[in-house]
Amino acid sequence: MNFKSDPSYPAYPIFSFLGFVLVLVPLPWHLQAWNAGTCLYMIWTSIACLNMFINSVVWHGSALNKAPVWCDISVHLIIAVAVAIPAASLCINRRLYKIANGSMVSVSRQERRNAVIIDLCIGLGIPIIQVPLQYIVQGHRFDILEDIGCQPSQVNTPPAYPLVILWPLMISLVSACYCALTLRAFMKRRTQFSEFLNAANSSLTLNRYFRLMALATMEYLFTIPISIYGLTLWLNHPGAMAPFNWAAIHFDFSRVGIYPAVLWRYNRDNETSVELTRWSVPFCAFVFFAFFGFADEARRHYKMAFWAIARRLGFQPPQKKQASPFVRMPGSKARPQPNSSTSESLPVYAPRTTYNPQRNSFSSEKHVPSVYSSAYHDLESGIDFKTPGSASTFSPSSADIPSSLHHDNLIDPPGIPRAL
Structure with a gap:
């Protein structure tokens, strides 16, 4: 069989680098909203895109061990990101459920700080814990796939399933449960939902709430099928499942597996699994940017950044024409024209007297x-x-x-x- 070096080159490096940049664009105004889950989603996705971009460029048409230290870092990032993005989505769904359920209507600063700490434990703690857990079933140092780059090594042994393989699937199933409960709570309070959002968080608008819900829903809708497909490949692996033995699994641990494209692309299921895994990373980045990169607050920041650069080049933004607050009719005295600067509206809720x-x-x-x-x-x-x-x-x-x-x-x- 005649294998091309990489049929997706240079499309994949371009999309990975664009995903690395674009997913970080909405980060500043999400930091202001204390939304730790969304910020973790952006940061982890950006790191994953940068990691895949470097690997696809350095190992294009090559499977040599060019940068062993970088591969040690890269495989740890791959292991962490595999559960980090679903965990960040879980944080988002959990927060949306609390808002829809009315448990975040009156939140003090200390309660918001505690909520951020819990989100960090989920979206940052679980991925960090995943790295030493994977070492228990890691057969050797790492693998290098031509055109793909560094990949973690893992032995098909029974402890590998609860320690590594099932984590993304389990986290996505919990996210799906939270999403169902959120929809149920929303249907109960749909007539008062805007007031709930205003009371819970002034920076979280109704449109942003539904965009977050759509993002988290799409994440687990794609993660669950991919995880089930990967689990099926592991269960139907051609080699027999090896019994767990620490000495046998970690024998000659410093070895590096070298796999040219003609070998790892020979098995169609293996090729599909590898391509799905690496393309899912820039896909997450572009989906996030599609939801939040064209929102009102994003366009406002784009305009501010554009004119900040244009002023340095000598251009000035057009001046807005302000209407006179007084309208004078023929034969009548000047009378103030009601507008936002001269008239005020009554509040929706008046203070009790x-x-x-x-x-x-x-x-x-x-x-x-x-x-x-x-x-x-x-x-x-x-x-x-x-x-x-x-x-x-x-x-x-x-x-x-x-x-x-x-x-x-x-x-x-x-x-x-x-x-x-």
Whole structure:
């Protein structure tokens, strides 16, 4: 059979490098939202893309042991990333479920810090633990596949399944359970969901919530079939499953396996498994960028970065025309035009007021500063205000307040805390 050196070259290195760059673009504004799961997803995916990019370039058309130290680092990254991306997706699904379930409506700074620590234990701790676990069933130092680069070595022995092989599948199944519970909680509270998001996290909008849910759903929908396919290949391996023996497995551990393309591509199932594994990394990067690289906040940051560079080249952004706040009609006096700078809207939830029978709301004007006194007489709507530095409260009579502004009509939706 005649094998090409690499039918996907140079497409794969190009896509890997683009994935390494693009997946980090939304990182700054996700850091501001304290979303550890999403940040871990971006960082791990970016590291994996860079690792695969270097391997595909250095070992293009070659299977020689050119950089043994780099291969030691590279195989450890491959082992960690195999569970890191599903673990980051689990953190995302877990956070979305807590928001949908209403358990993150009122979160203090300490609680948010604890949530970040838990996400770091899942998305960073599990991948780090995976490296020493893989060493237990590691047959030799590493393998080198032509056109692919460094690959971890693993013996088909019974402990390899619970220690290494089943981890991505198990994590993805837990993510799927969280996703199902999130959808169930959303269906229960769909009419109040926007208020839940505003109360839980001001930086998490409804669109960003559903983009995160779609990203985490796509991750486990692809990870579960690929993991099952790889598990099937291990169970149907041509060689017999070797019983676990530490001395036999780690005998001649410093050996490096060299596999030209004509050998590892000869088995079609083996070739499919290797290609699926390496192409899934830039695929995750582009899927993430498709969800978050064209959002409103992303376009706003792109515009800011563009004009920051353009100003250095002598260009200035076009000035926005501001409409005059006064509109003068023929034969009439100037009257302010209602806009965002001159008029304010009532809050959705008004603060609760308490009635004190010992205090008369119509206090004498000798306790009122002149500024508030004039403002009080010019007031046309029933809005209460309190004089700074004074305990006296001034409010118009009940007859002057429109019926739509009476306190009895300001009823909170059930389950939503009143804004302070």
